[in-house]
Amino acid sequence: MRAPQPFPADGLPANVTIYEVGPRDGLQNEAATVPTVVKAEFIRRLLDAGLRVVEATSFVSPKWVPQLADADELLAAIPRTEGVRYPVLVPNERGLDRALAAGVDEIAIFGSATETFARRNLNRTVDESVAMFAPVAARARDAGVPVRAYLSMCFGDPWEGPVAVGQVVDVGRRLLDLGCYELSLGDTIGTGTPGHVAALLEAFGAAGVGPDRLAVHFHDTYGQALANTVVALRCGVTVVDASAGGLGGCPYARSATGNLATEDLVWLLHGLGIVTGVDLDRLVATSAWMAEQLGRPTTSRVVQVLAGG
Ligand code: HMG
Ligand code: MG
Numbered sequence: 001m002r003a004p005q006p007f008p009a010d011g012l013p014a015n016v017t018i019y020e021v022g023p024r025d026g027l028q029n030e031a032a033t034v035p036t037v038v039k040a041e042f043i044r045r046l047l048d049a050g051l052r053v054v055e056a057t058s059f060v061s062p063k064w065v066p067q068l069a070d071a072d073e074l075l076a077a078i079p080r081t082e083g084v085r086y087p088v089l090v091p092n093e094r095g096l097d098r099a100l101a102a103g104v105d106e107i108a109i110f111g112s113a114t115e116t117f118a119r120r121n122l123n124r125t126v127d128e129s130v131a132m133f134a135p136v137a138a139r140a141r142d143a144g145v146p147v148r149a150y151l152s153m154c155f156g157d158p159w160e161g162p163v164a165v166g167q168v169v170d171v172g173r174r175l176l177d178l179g180c181y182e183l184s185l186g187d188t189i190g191t192g193t194p195g196h197v198a199a200l201l202e203a204f205g206a207a208g209v210g211p212d213r214l215a216v217h218f219h220d221t222y223g224q225a226l227a228n229t230v231v232a233l234r235c236g237v238t239v240v241d242a243s244a245g246g247l248g249g250c251p252y253a254r255s256a257t258g259n260l261a262t263e264d265l266v267w268l269l270h271g272l273g274i275v276t277g278v279d280l281d282r283l284v285a286t287s288a289w290m291a292e293q294l295g296r297p298t299t300s301r302v303v304q305v306l307a308g309g
Contacts, residue, residue, distance in 0.1 A: 002306060003280060004271030012233050015275045017053060018262060019184070019215060019241045020046055022290075024055040024089060025259055026247025028067050030294060036070045038293050040077040045289065046244060047084060049282035051262075055108070058089035059098045065251065075102035087148060091122060096136045100143055107140050108184075109133040110150040111175050113168045116159040117152055117188070121252040130174050137178040149175035150217065154185045154200060155192030158254040165203045173207060182215055184241055187228070188253050190221025194231040201235040211236030218260045220246065220299075225260035226268055233274075240265060245287030246299035261300030263287060281306070 023043055027034050034042075039057070046054050056078060062069035071088065078086065087106040090096050099107055111129055112118040118126045137147045153160075154168045172183050185200065197216070204214060216232040218225035218241070229240055246261030266278050280302075288307035291298045298304065 004267055006271060006273040008273035012272055012274060013236075013238045015238065016233070016269055017239045018051060018265065018276055018278060019053045019055065019087075019239055020051045020244060020262060021055045021217070021241050021259060022046070022244040022247050022262070024057055024068070025241075025249070026243045026245070028058065028065050029247070029249035029251055030067055032294075033067050033069075034293065036073050036077060039070070039074050042244075042286070042290055042293075043078050043086075045282075045286040047079070047081060049286055050276070050278040051283075052083055052277065053085045053087065056086040056088055059095035059102075060089060060091055072098060072102050075104065089150075090136055090140075092132050093135055093139070096139055100140075100145070104145065106146045106148065107136070108148040108150055109136055109175065109178070109180070110152065111171060112152045113163050113171050114153045114157040114160050117157055117253065120159075121152070121250070126171060130171075130178070133175070134178055137180060141179050147178070147180045148182050148184065148215075149178070149180035150184045150186055151175060152186040152188045152250075152253070155187040155196055156189055158189055165200055168200060169203050169207050169209075172204065173209065176209060176213065182213055182239065183209070184215040184217045184239075186217040187219055187225075188250055190219040190224060190257065192218070192228055193224055194227050197228045197231045198235060201232065201237070211238070215239035215241060217241035219248065219257060220260050221257045226264060229260065229265065229268065244283060244300075245290055245303055247290070247294075258299050261287075261298070261302065263300045263302035263306075267302045 057071040090107040242262040242265045243259035244262045246258040248259035284306045287303045
């Protein structure tokens with residue numbers, strides 16, 4: 001079978017926006033730096049497969065993430081197509097200057113629910129990182145560029161252990177209050193489980209942040225990402241981050257492995273009769289091609305089954 005048999009279920013959205021993070025979250029974590037032309041071809045193939053939101057790269061310090069040091073060149077090399085968004089990560093005003101010069105159409109700031117990860121990933125406390133993001137978000141919005149926010153370590157932290165739901169909601173609201181249109185809840189190390197997802201989304205709702213302003217970003221380290229996604233959809237979330245072929249991780253988070261694989265997500269969503277706009281065969285071919293470029297097999301179960309033909 002090359003597609004699931006659709007069985008719609010009650011209480012789920014009719015459409016889901018897949019926010020593809022493979023070129024950014026995936027390639028930031030590769031030991032070898034992928035050539036710019038290969039990254040551009042990867043993005044072109046993702047568009048061909050029907051994805052319309054593709055996080056392309058990061059305008060971060062090249063000393064911190066050398067894998068994405070070619071962000072400026074990459075932005076110049078990818079096709080600008082009507083209806084396609086290419087968000088990029090931007091931590092500070094230096095990054096924003098570069099991103100605006102490259103003509104980006106959307107940026108994302110990325111905070112942490114925990115102090116330890118804020119220091120390890122941004123060299124700042126949580127307060128200092130929010131202060132760093134404030135002028136970035138304000139200037140981007142003045143320039144007409146929408147701002148998304150990520151919040152990492154929402155479900156557990158490799159150094160601090162469990163993370164209190166209230167702490168996540170507090171920091172998340174502070175990021176949204178900077179003028180971000182959406183907050184993506186990161187399970188950076190993949191320890192979250194369905195009840196935890198429901199509790200967090202309920203707590204955001206109680207704090208006045210509904211599912212229309214939230215997205216989910218699950219790393220699949222413990223194999224919970226699909227189960228967690230179903231719960232998030234039932235709670236009303238309609239934007240799901242995923243990475244083609246399950247690429248991904250964070251170089252500054254111990255035990256972070258790949259993101260939820262986009263192909264596995266598409267199989268689930270199409271099986272539930274949910275429209276994504278993605279052509280699964282083309283996406284599988286893209287991830288099989290990318291695995292060849294990287295010289296290692298994909299972790300996506302769906303790609304493993306379907307790539308053989
Ligand atoms: P710092 O060392 O405190 O910054 O790092 P600094 O201002 O002292 O700058 C250090 C050097 O970098 C200077 O160069 C700056 O000019 C340069 P030098 O003077 O030494 O030659 N620099 C830059 N160059 C280009 N573009 C820039 C830039 N900024 C500084 N934007 C900083 C602070 C925030 C810069 C650093 O910590 C950083 O870049 N961190 C990014 C780490 C990162 O990208 N992590 C992965 C993404 S987050 C993630 O994956 C999680 C997520 O997927 C969600 C989830 O799964 O939970 C989003
Ligand atoms: Mg991530």
